[in-house]
Amino acid sequence: MNGRLAPRSGVAFSLRKGEVLKVIDPEGGQVSDLLAFMSADTAEVLSNGRTFDYEETIQLTTGNRLWSNRSNPMLEIVDDTVGRHDFLLTPCSEATFRHFYRDKPVHRGCFGNLAEALAPYGIGPDAIPVAFNIFMNVPVAGNGALRVLPPETKPGDRIALLALVDLVIGLTACSAYDSCGGTFKPIDYEIEPIAA
Amino acid sequence: MNGRLAPRSGVAFSLRKGEVLKVIDPEGGQVSDLLAFMSADTAEVLSNGRTFDYEETIQLTTGNRLWSNRSNPMLEIVDDTVGRHDFLLTPCSEATFRHFYRDKPVHRGCFGNLAEALAPYGIGPDAIPVAFNIFMNVPVAGNGALRVLPPETKPGDRIALLALVDLVIGLTACSAYDSCGGTFKPIDYEIEPIAA
Numbered sequence: 001m002n003g004r005l006a007p008r009s010g011v012a013f014s015l016r017k018g019e020v021l022k023v024i025d026p027e028g029g030q031v032s033d034l035l036a037f038m039s040a041d042t043a044e045v046l047s048n049g050r051t052f053d054y055e056e057t058i059q060l061t062t063g064n065r066l067w068s069n070r071s072n073p074m075l076e077i078v079d080d081t082v083g084r085h086d087f088l089l090t091p092c093s094e095a096t097f098r099h100f101y102r103d104k105p106v107h108r109g110c111f112g113n114l115a116e117a118l119a120p121y122g123i124g125p126d127a128i129p130v131a132f133n134i135f136m137n138v139p140v141a142g143n144g145a146l147r148v149l150p151p152e153t154k155p156g157d158r159i160a161l162l163a164l165v166d167l168v169i170g171l172t173a174c175s176a177y178d179s180c181g182g183t184f185k186p187i188d189y190e191i192e193p194i195a196a
Numbered sequence: 197m198n199g200r201l202a203p204r205s206g207v208a209f210s211l212r213k214g215e216v217l218k219v220i221d222p223e224g225g226q227v228s229d230l231l232a233f234m235s236a237d238t239a240e241v242l243s244n245g246r247t248f249d250y251e252e253t254i255q256l257t258t259g260n261r262l263w264s265n266r267s268n269p270m271l272e273i274v275d276d277t278v279g280r281h282d283f284l285l286t287p288c289s290e291a292t293f294r295h296f297y298r299d300k301p302v303h304r305g306c307f308g309n310l311a312e313a314l315a316p317y318g319i320g321p322d323a324i325p326v327a328f329n330i331f332m333n334v335p336v337a338g339n340g341a342l343r344v345l346p347p348e349t350k351p352g353d354r355i356a357l358l359a360l361v362d363l364v365i366g367l368t369a370c371s372a373y374d375s376c377g378g379t380f381k382p383i384d385y386e387i388e389p390i391a392a
Contacts, residue, residue: 043322044322047326049284052285057340057341088245090249090265126239126265130244140254145253
């Protein structure tokens with residue numbers, strides 16, 4: 001299965017154990033927020049804190065796994081042409097637009113797009129945690145200060161994630177100005193079937 | 197109200213808007229995991245990601261606020277003699293003991309202590325997010341790698357947090373070896389009444 005996410009949109013789909021999700025930045029300079037929930041019980045969800053605990057880093061790339069709030073591994077990064085992603089910041093939302101972009105129109109953001117896409121799976125807005133923000137460029141200074149810089153991606157850069165269990169995935173083409181360097185672009189995704 | 201948490205224990209209590217919660221390390225070298233939920237609707241809960249978003253730092257100290265998953269400020273740090281706390285890592289749990297301390301007895305950890313303390317408020321284990329880990333010393337290297345070092349606290353060091361709304365608080369004296377430098381010690385807390 002292949003798909004293209006229009007700028008500032010989102011989608012949800014099932015990803016079976018053994019399938020590989022590729023997320024591609026077709027034009028360069030775009031961010032994609034990824035969420036994962038266990039299909040068997042969607043109260044089990046991606047957790048940045050558990051992932052930081054077990055992977056012992058905040059900078060995740062090939063070989064790292066993404067963990068759930070119940071301490072189970074959900075996804076493994078099996079390919080990554082970028083090596084810079086963010087797992088600190090929450091999906092942009094109406095509230096973040098009001099906070100950061102006071103002179104710009106309010107948008108429901110990745111949060112609103114994820115909430116709509118996940119609703120058919122019975123997943124409500126309060127269940128949306130910090131997303132794994134693919135390609136998002138958030139350097140942490142020595143004093144802890146965060147900056148949101150444009151992604152370092154070139155056209156065609158990609159990350160691939162192997163599903164370690166059956167999952168419900170939420171995925172966006174990001175809606176915020178800062179994370180995308182002031183532009184809004186599409187995101188491509190592909191699901192590779194289970195290896196024979 | 198004053199209280200002392202025995203080593204490796206936890207408590208939950210109400211904190212009214214305008215009250216100040218002081219958390220004190222009476223012996224030095226101990227960590228205390230803090231959670232906060234809105235009293236009016238406990239589905240609204242402390243969020244490390246929203247806090248990092250709005251405070252634009254992962255190193256929180258006097259003047260910073262702690263935010264909820266619905267983008268409302270919950271607590272403001274009004275005094276801090278240490279300036280080093282962690283908001284990246286989840287409360288220690290049975291799973292983290294099995295993962296990190298394979299030759300040590302499994303303990304339910306701060307997670308189990310918080311779950312028990314919060315149950316009377318109708319808050320279940322899956323609702324426990326990343327805690328604000330007071331006094332926990334987790335430096336982030338330039339490549340993103342995390343280390344858990346002993347706290348830098350001296351006896352009597354403290355942090356004070358002003359409640360900006362009515363809250364349910366969960367608080368522990370930490371149970372994990374690494375975060376406390378291999379020792380287990382008590383934590384003191386005091387609630388200052390609303391200023392006249």
